[in-house]
Amino acid sequence: MIIDLPRFITAERPSWTELEKVLDRLQAEPGRALTLDEAKRFHFLYQKISADLARIATFASEPELRHYLEALTARAYAEIHETRERGRRFRPAQWFFAEFPRVFRRHLGAFHVSWIITIVGVLFGGFAVLLDDEAKEAIMPEMFANHLGDPAQRVAEEESGKKNRVSEVHASFASHLMANNIGVSIKAVALGLTYGIGTIILLFYNGVIVGLIGLDYIRAGQGVFLAGWLLPHGVIEIPAILIAGQGGLLLGKALVGHGDRAPLTARLRALGPDLATLIGGVAVMLVWAGFVESFLSQYHQPVIPYAVKIAFGCVELAVLVWFLSSGRKNADAAGAAEVRA
């Protein structure tokens, strides 16, 4: 019970001000770790303000003071009870070269599901075009309308140089590709919110289009052109979409929660940082793929021999495989150290 409110405020205010300063400091320097003494003092101040709030909570005449103490307690609570790692300074190189591959490997199962769904789509698209010539027109979206005609005729036009659509607008075309593909990737992750069903449909549909176009060109005897055209950017772009699908499937799995006893909020809370890393890594990959597609893929023989383009694609694929599996030992060691800590 507080009888003398002014005295109570005068006595307690230095603690509130001190707590406020500690909180301001923590907020201004997210990477700063408190020393043991500072942490003890911080904890003491938090308990003190909690007690003060309990005393003032039913005190009619001080709503403003109560709101002030509530706001301060809420801030201190967020710091004291936060068990997740404090935000470290973001190091882009370390994040992309170490964290991204590590997160990718941590959820490798979802990636396998992602590529299997896509392959099923590819097979479906291939069979569809084999069984029915009109399947191409029925299934192909408008943005791929340039693939509706005869592949041999298109190859002849591309190779004669009569139909280079992007020779004057490489940068614009690259940026358009990046924005579109990153948008699709974000959608692949976001559709995980439909318990993964939307992501599965999107991956399957992407596979169908690849299957339709692929088999159509192979059937027309234009396999080399297809490889030269698709490989330089496709070996990065397609895995990027698959990784985005991996993210969407992980989100769907967290929502379903099959075989996981943790509550929904805990499952989603645990997945959040990994999803953010996956989508960030995918965006970087798609920026690269956009440049390659605009500045390299659109040039055909005789400007750039197909062998060179195919070789370039193969090298990229090898580097990608190495990159995604790189640092495994370091990562495992770091993981073990984290567990020990």
Add this chain to the structure above:
Amino acid sequence: MKSELRIRTPEGIAFSYPLAGPVARCMAWSVDLAVILALVLAMGRVFAVLSIVSRDIAGALSTISYFIVSIGYGVVTEWAWRGQTVGKRIMRLRVMDAQGLRLQPHQILMRNLLRAADMLPFFYLVGGLATVLSQRAQRLGDLAANTVVVHIPKHAEPDLDQLLAGKFNSFRQFPHLEARLRQRATPEEARLALQALVRRDDLEPDARVRLFADLAEHFKTLTNFPPEATDAMPDEQYIRNVVDILFRQRASAPGRSVEKVAR
């Protein structure tokens, strides 16, 4: 029903935040949309000048900047302003961690990226429905990022000096009873008495007399001031004295506003 996010700390302290409804959020998003549009238009002007040098580069920058602004606006502003965008600032809304803990960068990123699902099939239909149906008024992006959008109430105090006109208060001659009244009256009772005074002119004369009689009778049960302090005092004056004691006698506020502390 007005829902709220209630947080009970292990120390036994409970505090709550009113959750933002779909209408307030929609209005905040409209403001944000206008800001995004203004940014894009402004950049369009810059790129129009650049196109004199190279149309290709200008076109590329235009596409990229539109993409970055439309996706990154929410992420950057919510991170820089601790859960607020321009629209949310105007509408007094804030994104918070659903457990009241520190808002993490990945939470801000996820809730903004997953907007793509909330916008389906058109004009935020999925997100709007989710907000209405969800217990904590969360759209799907909020659900996945474990965030909520809360309303930051404005604690505007009426001008008591004008309301109470600085008249002599006979109750103040009895400090021990004054302290007892302040200790026994609940915040709700204090608010009720204050609101009765603020709205006195809106009441019919008879209703006003009855209301102040009821209130005075109630406050007399909390603390009984001696007859020399209350003799021949009308009920309304009794309530004025009570409100004067409950709201005016206090030390100066702790120096910083609630809103600044709540950052």
